[in-house]
Amino acid sequence: MRFSTFSAFVLASVPLALSASVISENALSLCEAPTVVEETFIGENKNVQVQALKCANDVALEKRQGPPPSGNVCGATCNTNCFPGGTGGPDPNECHVIADAILFDSQNLGRFHAGLLLIANPANNVDPSGTLFNITQGTIIDMKFRSCESFFVNQASENLTYCRTDWSPVLDFVAFNCQSTQSAHGGNCVAADQRWFIQ
Numbered sequence: 052m053r054f055s056t057f058s059a060f061v062l063a064s065v066p067l068a069l070s071a072s073v074i075s076e077n078a079l080s081l082c083e084a085p086t087v088v089e090e091t092f093i094g095e096n097k098n099v100q101v102q103a104l105k106c107a108n109d110v111a112l113e114k115r116q117g118p119p120p121s122g123n124v125c126g127a128t129c130n131t132n133c134f135p136g137g138t139g140g141p142d143p144n145e146c147h148v149i150a151d152a153i154l155f156d157s158q159n160l161g162r163f164h165a166g167l168l169l170i171a172n173p174a175n176n177v178d179p180s181g182t183l184f185n186i187t188q189g190t191i192i193d194m195k196f197r198s199c200e201s202f203f204v205n206q207a208s209e210n211l212t213y214c215r216t217d218w219s220p221v222l223d224f225v226a227f228n229c230q231s232t233q234s235a236h237g238g239n240c241v242a243a244d245q246r247w248f249i250q
Contacts, residue, residue, distance in 0.1 A: 078202040078239075078250045082106035082191055093194075094152025104191040111188060111208040120244065122207075125183060125214035128243040131225055133235035140237030146199035146226030150219040153194075157181045157215035186211050186247075199226065207246035221249050 079085060084107035093099050134140075160181025186192060186205040194201045201222050205211050221240045229238030239250035 078191060078204050078248075079104075079193075081110050081204065081206075083108040085191070088190075093156050094148070095155050098196060099149050099152040100195045102193045104193055106189055106191070109189060110191070110204065110206050120246075122209050123183075123212045124242065124247060125212060125217060127217075129221065129240035129249065130243065131221075131228070131238060131240045133225075133229035133233055133238040135234060136236040137231050137234040138236045139231035140226065140229050140235065141199040142197065143199075143223075143226040143230065145197040146201065146222055148196045149194050149199055149201055150222045150226075152196075153215045153219040153222070157219075182214050182216050183212050184215060186213065202250045203247065204250070205247050211247055213247070218249060225249070 082104060085104040086107075087102050088105050089103040091101050093101050158181060186203060187210045188205055188208060190205055192203040201218075203213065203218060225238045225240055229235040237250075239248050241248045
């Protein structure tokens with residue numbers, strides 16, 4: 052997973068030519084009437100809450116013409132953006148608990164077949180390594196631990212496959228590098244093709 056840092060305010064998954072200012076810092080602001088379709092707890096201590104949210108609206112920002120690009124975005128590039136404001140983000144150590152829980156599931160999912168939501172990784176499409184998970188179009192995966200909340204938002208017009216082993220370091224990087232010392236209060240990482248983002 053490659054990512055880079057920009058201090059500009061751009062939110063993660065703004066497909067193609069849409070302006071980044073259209074997106075709010077709060078990923079849930081994109082989702083009208085979110086409904087929890089599945090919930091579980093992950094990590095060695097099962098202390099990270101994970102919810103799959105379905106939106107009443109279509110969160111895909113653009114319907115593409117022609118055949119869709121590959122839905123496997125594991126290893127795809129994203130650009131890190133810190134939200135301006137200098138008040139500091141969530142406790143980065145609490146975000147690291149989420150990052151560790153994601154890695155724990157990537158290493159133990161096959162053995163325990165538990166973790167990041169069955170809706171995100173249905174039984175007919177399980178990755179035996181536990182590294183990959185699927186996010187259906189219009190789904191937001193929301194993870195929480197104390198002051199830290201992380202989202203993976205699929206704004207593509209197709210289902211996507213992503214890697215737990217990519218989400219974890221992206222979350223750590225954003226959490227530790229978008230704090231008050233950077234005149235920020237949290238941030239996100241926007242896919243280079245703007246079909247998804249992690250906040």
